[in-house]
Amino acid sequence: EDQVTQSPEALRLQEGESSSLNCSYTVSGLRGLFWYRQDPGKGPEFLFTLYSAGEEKEKERLKATLTKKESFLHITAPKPEDSATYLCAVQSAGGTSYGKLTFGQGTILTVHP
Amino acid sequence: GAGVSQTPSNKVTEKGKYVELRCDPISGHTALYWYRQSLGQGPEFLIYFQGTGAADDSGLPNDRFFAVRPEGSVSTLKIQRTERGDSAVYLCASSISPDTGELFFGEGSRLTVL
Helix, strand or coil: CCEEEEECCEEEEECCCCEEEEEEEECCCEEEEEEEEECCCCCCEEEEEECCCCCEEEECCEEEEECCCEEEEEECCCCHHHCEEEEEEEEECCCCCCCCCEECCCEEEEEEC | CCCCEEECCEEEECCCCCEEEEEECCCCCCEEEEEEECCCCCCEEEEEEECCEEEECCCCCCCCEEEECCCCCCEEEEECCCCHHHCEEEEEEEECCCCCCCCEECCCEEEEEC
8 A cells, every 4th residue: 555654744944944845655666756735725736746766856946856765845945935735645556547646644834934 | 717616615514414516627637536635634535537437436435425527527526424524625636637647626625514
């Protein structure tokens, strides 16, 4: 059974204080690893897809990296508007579609001005 | 529409009642998914439609849950004999094809079973 564990559960940063969120996973053949952002009362919003170890993707202040066991979401010089819950998800090989994802419980990020 | 639309946004019902939740996906998106999210947890897969057919319903928790997509667009998630444990946010997502994990989620329907 695919499993995704995210840490920490909650992270409080000062504006400009860089940090990383961790996503550890076990999957029977990784097809893709996904990062989503979720604001309160909203549905998740897609950020990145990573397919193989060593791959990196960047978007504004966010950079996602992937190893064989975990993924990191690095946040550089965060701003208060980066406050949200960040969700990691995996899709295993042999699944019926890319959209059948196993999500972690999320990391709640709060950035104080 | 511009995004995935879900109705109702909130539903309060009594234990044992029947509930229907509706999802209107992004126009042209052939793949449609239902997920369920409990407080403090990530979304949990329920069912996947490609066109009109349910290609994977392995996440439906039991036979009280059923979903349809009769014309390949709008989908309805149906829950019979609701239980307090069914309380959660039910999220619908769509994608342009099943070959991508880039899902577009609606804002969800919050179901509360008293």
